[in-house]
Amino acid sequence: MTRDLDIIIAGGGRVGFQTAEILADLGHDVTIIEQDERLVSDIADEWIATVIEGDATNPDIIEQAGIEQADVIGALTGETGLNLAVCLAATELSPSIRTVARIDRAAGESYTRFVDAVLFPERAGARVAANEILGSDVQTLADVTGTLDIMLIRVTEGAPAAGKQLADVRFPEGTLIVSDADGNRIARPDTTLTPGSRYVVALESDVADEVMNLMRG
Numbered sequence: 001m002t003r004d005l006d007i008i009i010a011g012g013g014r015v016g017f018q019t020a021e022i023l024a025d026l027g028h029d030v031t032i033i034e035q036d037e038r039l040v041s042d043i044a045d046e047w048i049a050t051v052i053e054g055d056a057t058n059p060d061i062i063e064q065a066g067i068e069q070a071d072v073i074g075a076l077t078g079e080t081g082l083n084l085a086v087c088l089a090a091t092e093l094s095p096s097i098r099t100v101a102r103i104d105r106a107a108g109e110s111y112t113r114f115v116d117a118v119l120f121p122e123r124a125g126a127r128v129a130a131n132e133i134l135g136s137d138v139q140t141l142a143d144v145t146g147t148l149d150i151m152l153i154r155v156t157e158g159a160p161a162a163g164k165q166l167a168d169v170r171f172p173e174g175t176l177i178v179s180d181a182d183g184n185r186i187a188r189p190d191t192t193l194t195p196g197s198r199y200v201v202a203l204e205s206d207v208a209d210e211v212m213n214l215m216r217g
Contacts, residue, residue: 004028006070009049010056010086011077012039015102015121017048019076024048031065056086059093067094074100076119080111087115136198138216147205150178157195159217166191174204175211 005028009016012034020030020043030049033056034040043051054061056075067073073090075083080103087099099115104122111118131139137154155162161169166177167189177187181197193199193215203211 005072006066007031008033008062008065008067008070008073008090010073010075010083011102012036012043012051013076013078015078015119016074016076017043017046019074020049021046031070033061033065057082057089059089062086062090062093067097070094070097072098072100074102074119076100076102078102078104080104084111084114138212141200148202149205149208150200150202152183152198153201153212153215154198155193155195156216159195159213159215161193161214162195162217164193165189166193169193169214171214172207172210174207176202178202 005023007023007028008031009020010033012020012032013036016032016034017039020032024030032043032049032051033054034043034051035053035055037053040051040053043049052061052065054064056062056077062073067090073087075086077083077086080101083101083103087101090097090099098117100117100119101111101115102119102121103111105120127140137156139152141150141152166187171177177191177199179185179200180187180191181194181199183198183200187199199215201211201215
């Protein structure tokens with residue numbers, strides 16, 4: 001079982017507040033640093049976390065939030081540069097702390113030299129929107145990297161791969177069928193792509209169209 005964590009979140013806006021709410025619901029101890037007086041008041045009214053009013057790049061404020069005891073700091077303001085500054089300051093004060101920075105564009109790989117993980121919430125929101133628009137037949141479950149997705153794809157009746165075993169379908173390189181029908185088992189060469197069933201598929205973005213053509217027609 002995962003132990004409860006001591007977590008600091010810099011930025012109590014939309015992303016920071018909702019993240020804190022989820023973490024608090026999971027039983028973790030959350031402290032929010034926010035410099036907007038109005039947001040501080042709103043957070044205090046909700047009673048979801050300890051809230052400290054101040055600039056999260058100020059070492060004195062970070063120390064006041066309990067950086068020495070914290071397991072993780074998530075810098076979730078709307079400014080990428082500020083978030084990186086918060087994480088670097090936190091690492092300087094507590095070298096073993098895990099750092100997570102919100103970024104404002106899909107260039108996360110370059111930032112991972114400075115932080116342990118990056119967050120691009122607009123991309124996650126777009127993925128949810130795309131899933132809702134497309135319905136349940138095609139869903140992106142996760143963006144593993146900038147070019148690799150894990151998707152849930154329903155095989156359409158009459159598609160080129162429908163009714164065939166995996167060994168008999170020539171998927172392009174960069175494709176891995178992960179599960180059998182409806183995700184009950186790991187796929188094998190004799191797994192049949194049954195029309196109407198859904199399969200977990202890991203694929204590189206440049207072969208997505210070809211995979212869709214094979215599974216969706």
